[in-house]
Amino acid sequence: MSMKFSGAYTSLKREELMQKVQMRMSERRFLHVLGVEETAVALAAKYGASEERASIAALTHDYAKERPDEEFELIIQRDGYDPELLAYGNAIWHGLVGASMVERELGIEDEEILQAIRLHTTGAAEMSLLDxxxxxxxxxxxxxxxxxxxxxxxLSLLDLDKAVAYETKHTLMHLIEKEQKIYPKTIETYNYWVSKKRGKDHR
Structure with missing residues (x-):
C-alpha cells in the first residue's frame, strides 16, 4: 500500500510508523496488522471515512498486544483506570490500555484514532464510523x-452496522462457549447492536 500520510495525525511517515509497530510484535502479528490496515482502508473508502485515519488506527491497534501483563497491571494501577479491569486479561487490556501506549510512545494524539484502538475488541453502544x-x-x-x-x-460490504452486529454476536457466543469472563462493554455492544437490530427486523 502506498499511502502518504499528511502529517495531520502523526509526524511519522507510514514506513516509520510501520517500523515502530513491527519492532513491538511477532512476524505473525505484524502480518495481521497489515491485513487489518488493507481492509480498514478499503472500508473507509467505501463508507466515506478518512482513509489516513483508518490506516493509522489499523497499524497501531495491536501495538500493545504482546506486552507483558505486568506492564498493563502497572499502568492500570498508576493511571487511574477502573481497578475492575485487573480481573480481565490482555484481550481487553491491549485495546483499552494500549491506546495510551500508542499516545505516549508514538505521539499519536488524535482522539478519534485512539478511541478506535480502545474499542477494537469490545465495541461499544456508541461507535463512530472509524470505530x-x-x-x-x-x-x-x-x-x-x-x-x-x-x-x-x-456483510461488511453491504451494511457496516449489520457487520458490527454479526461480529458482536459471534464473539459473544465464542466467549460463552469457552466459559470466559465477559467484559461488561461487550454485553453493552451486544444489547445495542444485536438486540436493537433484531427488534428492527421484526417490526
Missing amino acids: KIIYVADYIEPGRDFPGVKEARE
Missing part, C-alpha cells in the same frame, strides 16, 4: 479463517 471500521476490519482481515468469516466479509 466500526477498525472493529470489523480486525475481524475479517484476509488472514482470518474461521467459520462465518465469509459471511462477515460479505
Whole structure:
C-alpha cells in the first residue's frame, strides 16, 4: 500500500510508523496488522471515512498486544483506570490500555484514532464510523479463517452496522462457549447492536 500520510495525525511517515509497530510484535502479528490496515482502508473508502485515519488506527491497534501483563497491571494501577479491569486479561487490556501506549510512545494524539484502538475488541453502544471500521476490519482481515468469516466479509460490504452486529454476536457466543469472563462493554455492544437490530427486523 502506498499511502502518504499528511502529517495531520502523526509526524511519522507510514514506513516509520510501520517500523515502530513491527519492532513491538511477532512476524505473525505484524502480518495481521497489515491485513487489518488493507481492509480498514478499503472500508473507509467505501463508507466515506478518512482513509489516513483508518490506516493509522489499523497499524497501531495491536501495538500493545504482546506486552507483558505486568506492564498493563502497572499502568492500570498508576493511571487511574477502573481497578475492575485487573480481573480481565490482555484481550481487553491491549485495546483499552494500549491506546495510551500508542499516545505516549508514538505521539499519536488524535482522539478519534485512539478511541478506535480502545474499542477494537469490545465495541461499544456508541461507535463512530472509524470505530466500526477498525472493529470489523480486525475481524475479517484476509488472514482470518474461521467459520462465518465469509459471511462477515460479505456483510461488511453491504451494511457496516449489520457487520458490527454479526461480529458482536459471534464473539459473544465464542466467549460463552469457552466459559470466559465477559467484559461488561461487550454485553453493552451486544444489547445495542444485536438486540436493537433484531427488534428492527421484526417490526
